[in-house]
Amino acid sequence: MPEPEKSSEGDLPPIPSKRYFTIGEVSQLCAVKPHVLRYWEQEFPQLRPVKRRGNRRYYQRHDVILIRRIRALLYEEGFTIGGARQKLEGGEEREDVAQSQQIIRQMRIELEGVLNILKR
Numbered sequence: 001m002p003e004p005e006k007s008s009e010g011d012l013p014p015i016p017s018k019r020y021f022t023i024g025e026v027s028q029l030c031a032v033k034p035h036v037l038r039y040w041e042q043e044f045p046q047l048r049p050v051k052r053r054g055n056r057r058y059y060q061r062h063d064v065i066l067i068r069r070i071r072a073l074l075y076e077e078g079f080t081i082g083g084a085r086q087k088l089e090g091g092e093e094r095e096d097v098a099q100s101q102q103i104i105r106q107m108r109i110e111l112e113g114v115l116n117i118l119k120r
Contacts, residue, residue, distance in 0.1 A: 012029065012030065013029055015029060015061060017110070019060065019061075020058040020059065020060060021058065021059045021060070021063075021064060022058065022059075023037055023049075025059075026059045026064055029064055029068075030067045030071055031071070032067065032071055037067065038057075040067070040070055043085060044070060044085055044088065046088060046089075047066055047067065048063075049063055061103060062103070065099065065103075066088075069088070070088070073087060073088075
């Protein structure tokens with residue numbers, strides 16, 4: 001008998017290979033309304049999108065991963081905002097670093113492949 005899914009993260013679309021995402025794109029990728037994303041920026045110090053002209057937010061891949069983690073903690077695991085903040089500040093930070101390092105390694109391999117194609 002298959003194990004029931006613990007999170008609906010599998011229902012979320014894959015994160016495209018882009019450097020920056022607008023708040024609208026992140027909203028769709030994470031199934032969270034833009035006003036909720038802006039609120040979470042105030043509540044979670046780790047979530048700091050780049051701000052450009054006109055205070056427009058541009059999220060990076062690690063921000064999208066963090067938002068998905070926050071979403072899972074709040075909506076699926078039942079944490080409060082304060083509880084989720086504590087969990088992210090605690091042991092989860094090491095897990096995020098390892099995950100970020102894995103993403104960087106993957107991106108480096110992809111970029112080296114593109115470079116090899118361009119050299120031909």
